Amino acid sequence: MHGRSKTKLGVGVVGCGNISMTYLRNAALFGEVELRACADISPDMAALRASEYDIRALSVDALLADAEIDLVLNLTIPAAHFDISFSALSAGKHVFTEKPLATSASDGRRLVAEAAERGLLLGSAPDTFLGAAGRRARRLMDEGAIGRAVTGTAFMMGRGMEHWHPNPQFYYQPGGGPVFDMGPYYLTMLVNLLGPVARVMAMATRGQEERLITAEGPYRNTSFKVGTPTNVLSLLEFRSGATITFGASWDVFRHSNHPIELHGTEGSLRLPDPDTFGGTVSLSERGADWADFPSESEPYGARNWPFAAPDRANYRMLGVADLSRALTTGRKPRASGDLALHVLEIMEAILASGESRESVAVNTKVGQPPLLGEDEAASLLGDIGGNLT
Ligand SMILES: NC(=O)c1ccc[n+]([C@@H]2O[C@H](COP(=O)([O-])OP(=O)(O)OC[C@H]3O[C@@H](n4cnc5c(N)ncnc54)[C@H](O)[C@@H]3O)[C@@H](O)[C@H]2O)c1
Numbered sequence: 001m002h003g004r005s006k007t008k009l010g011v012g013v014v015g016c017g018n019i020s021m022t023y024l025r026n027a028a029l030f031g032e033v034e035l036r037a038c039a040d041i042s043p044d045m046a047a048l049r050a051s052e053y054d055i056r057a058l059s060v061d062a063l064l065a066d067a068e069i070d071l072v073l074n075l076t077i078p079a080a081h082f083d084i085s086f087s088a089l090s091a092g093k094h095v096f097t098e099k100p101l102a103t104s105a106s107d108g109r110r111l112v113a114e115a116a117e118r119g120l121l122l123g124s125a126p127d128t129f130l131g132a133a134g135r136r137a138r139r140l141m142d143e144g145a146i147g148r149a150v151t152g153t154a155f156m157m158g159r160g161m162e163h164w165h166p167n168p169q170f171y172y173q174p175g176g177g178p179v180f181d182m183g184p185y186y187l188t189m190l191v192n193l194l195g196p197v198a199r200v201m202a203m204a205t206r207g208q209e210e211r212l213i214t215a216e217g218p219y220r221n222t223s224f225k226v227g228t229p230t231n232v233l234s235l236l237e238f239r240s241g242a243t244i245t246f247g248a249s250w251d252v253f254r255h256s257n258h259p260i261e262l263h264g265t266e267g268s269l270r271l272p273d274p275d276t277f278g279g280t281v282s283l284s285e286r287g288a289d290w291a292d293f294p295s296e297s298e299p300y301g302a303r304n305w306p307f308a309a310p311d312r313a314n315y316r317m318l319g320v321a322d323l324s325r326a327l328t329t330g331r332k333p334r335a336s337g338d339l340a341l342h343v344l345e346i347m348e349a350i351l352a353s354g355e356s357r358e359s360v361a362v363n364t365k366v367g368q369p370p371l372l373g374e375d376e377a378a379s380l381l382g383d384i385g386g387n388l389t
């Protein structure tokens with residue numbers, strides 16, 4: 001086990017499942033964070049990850065009480081996010097949580113208020129908007145490359161999870177669904193680029209009442225009931241006046257829509273999948289051919305995932321490193337609880353509108369997170385400079 005640094009942020013992971021592998025591996029990239037312990041409701045999962053990453057396996061309660069843990073990284077399932085984050089804040093720990101912040105905006109508000117009252121920092125995934133493509137798009141928008149954004153589209157469409165995730169049932173219950181599960185990537189990127197949303201209208205349906213699990217694992221060839229809409233089309237009215245169509249569906253086999261396109265008074269901007277940190281941003285100035293901005297050579301733009309045969313950039317943990325820097329410099333984290341709460345309120349409004357068939361106002365007013373500059377982005381990397389072997 002490596003020596004303890006007093007200057008680094010001591011991280012304790014709660015929830016040692018699928019996504020924990022990415023965070024645990026990426027932690028070594030960042031100079032100011034240090035993995036110290038992990039916990040899971042299943043002691044076997046905690047023991048497995050602890051042995052893989054040479055950290056201590058603890059019970060959840062012991063991790064929350066541990067003096068070496070400064071920040072709890074909450075990688076549990078959505079239904080457990082609120083309880084684990086609230087307990088961690090109550091124990092005096094900073095928190096960074098996987099998305100969504102909570103399964104309801106009222107629970108999200110309690111977390112934001114609790115952190116503020118205790119003077120602790122609360123951060124939330126996604127941090128993908130801090131990746132190379134997100135930074136490029138934000139710089140172009142700030143420079144006025146497309147003028148004032150007028151309209152645009154964002155589409156997250158696919159077949160769902162049951163063909164690859166061994167226990168996908170939770171994705172199809174309230175708190176899951178394509179809006180709550182994938183919406184955070186698209187909506188956080190849109191708020192990063194356009195500012196806050198004022199109002200939404202949506203229609204929500206489900207393509208199938210039951211889903212069959214075909215992924216390898218204990219539930220293979222069993223079916224489960226779908227408990228939340230799986231196909232949601234929404235209209236987002238931003239406070240800036242921009243209006244965006246956002247489609248989120250797990251009832252689509254194949255499609256040709258770009259993940260995000262924004263159209264303004266001076267041009268159009270095309271973004272890659274906001275669930276990745278890299279990819280190519282393209283700009284058309286007043287209808288000219290697309291000019292491409294690849295991100296492979298920029299911080300957090302190089303392909304590094306899946307580890308065996310990388311085809312995309314995955315630097316989850318970047319938001320924790322930014323939060324760590326925020327702590328030492330006295331600023332707010334960029335992937336903040338406030339931003340995640342606004343996104344949660346948008347998602348809740350989308351589902352509420354889908355049910356009521358009325359437009360629904362979004363009340364939280366968050367600002368755009370400050371642009372992460374290229375120098376600061378690079379400075380978050382530790383000695384190994386972005387290379388993991
Ligand atoms: N799997 C992915 O590719 C992926 C990608 C991005 C984000 N996420 C998000 O990460 C989170 C976790 O997803 P996952 O795929 O890793 O799920 P998972 O089911 O593989 O892992 C979750 C882990 O949390 C543990 N857990 C559940 N409740 C707990 C509690 N109360 N206390 C302690 N441990 C508890 C479970 O035992 C499990 O090991 C979700 O919010 C999901 O939206 C997942």
